[in-house]
Each structure stands twice: as structure tokens, then as C-alpha cells.
Amino acid sequence: MDRRAGAYLDVGPARSVARAVLPPSLHAWLAPVAALATLVVVALGFRYAGHGEPGRLDRWIVPPTADSVRGPWRHVALALDFLGEPAGSVLVIGAGVVGCLLLRRPRAALLVVAGAGTTVGTTTLLKHLVGRTIHGPGNLSYPSGHTAFLTALALMAALLATGRLGLGRAAGASLVLAATLVAGAVMGWAEVSLGAHYPSDALGGWCTALAVVPATAWLVDLTADRTAARTTGPARRRR
Secondary structure (H helix, E strand, O other), X not given: OHHHHHHHHHXXXXXXXXXXXXXXXXXXXXXHHHHHHHHHHHHHHHHHOOOOOOOHHHHHHOOOXXXXXXXXXXXXXXXXXXXXXXXXXXXXXXXXXXXXXXXXOHHHHHHHHHHHHHHHHHHHHHHHHHOOEOOOOOXXXXXXXXXXXXXXXXXXXXXXXXXXXXXXXXXXXXXXXXXXXXXXXXXXXXXXXXXXXXXXXXXXXXXXXXXXXXXHHXXXXXXXXXXXXXXXXXXXXXX
């Protein structure tokens, strides 16, 4: 009986690590990244609080209040923008949840919902706190919720892929960085091109996702592990 119990104790933590949505190999790397991203979000928030005009960085990149995309690229930008709208985001999140459940990763499905929800909630709160506007009063712009949302999805997908493929720190970090850069750049381009955000809004949204998602993933793992420990505790004692 002791041998069976010992085997159970050895396998249990390994299974927990395998199910973790925040790969252990990325813990040390993501913590400073999230901290730096938080500092950037706060710094830009203070810099543009209450403003209604583009900053120097925005003017240097592109005239951000002009609807500058035309032709077929406009349709691409509108399609990307739809992904961040309520209807589009529900479809994307639903597809992510279904995919995770099909892969038998309920913890990952929980992260998709929690990660997207906390990211969107944080950007909404920051918009009201910062009060930056575009195209007149009432159109709050900082940070870009669309950019944060797509970046969050890409980051969560990269974390899950890192864990599932068993990637090391270097490979996992490269995957996370590439996925978030592509997602943030693509959605940021769409939002700025459509005149919905300033470039600095897109940067703030990108950093918001980098700050929020790792913390959410850590909380999901912590909660799931504690729940599993409470559930398996009586079973271990019976053995």
C-alpha cells in the first residue's frame, strides 16, 4: 500500500506540471516582462492622461486621426477590428474554449475565458482612469482594448503550445515573443489605420496583455492546484 501511495505522490505533481497553463520554464522570464510591461502602461497612462490629441510619438509614426487605409486593406483592417468587437470576441473565445476541451485541457479553457476577461476588464478600467480621447469627448482611447485582446489570445496560445510541446526557456520565450509581437502589430495597425486609436494606445494595449495574462495564468494554476489538493487529500488518506 505504501508503494502504491508513493507512486501516486510521484505522478501527481508531474501531472500537475503537465497541465499547468503557465509553463515552469517561463516563470523566471515572464515575471520581469510583466513588470516592465506594467511600468510602460502606467508611464504612458500618466503621460497622456486627459489628452485628446496625438503625442509626438504618434505623429512620428503616422497621422493617427486619419482613416488612412483604403481598398482591400480596409476590408482586412475591418475584419481584424471585428475580432475585438463583442460578437467577434465571443466567437473567438468560444472557439478557443472548445478547442481546449477537445484537447482535454479544462484548465486551459478556463485560462482562455479568464485571461480574455481580465485583459478586457483592465483596459476598460484604464480607459476611464486615464481619460484620453480621440475624435472628441466620450471616445476613450487609451489603452487599445482590441490590441490587448488579440495580444492576450496570442500569448495564451503560445503559453499552451510551450507547455504541450515541452519547449525549454529559450524556445518558449521566442514563441511567446513572436506570437505577441505579430498579434499586437497586426491589430495595432488595423486600429490606427481605421482611425480608432493612436499608436501609443496600441502600445499600451500590447503591454496591458503582457502584464495581465501571466498573472492570470499563475492564478489559474494556483487555484486549480489547491482545488486538486483538497480533492485528492481524502483519497490519499484512504489509501
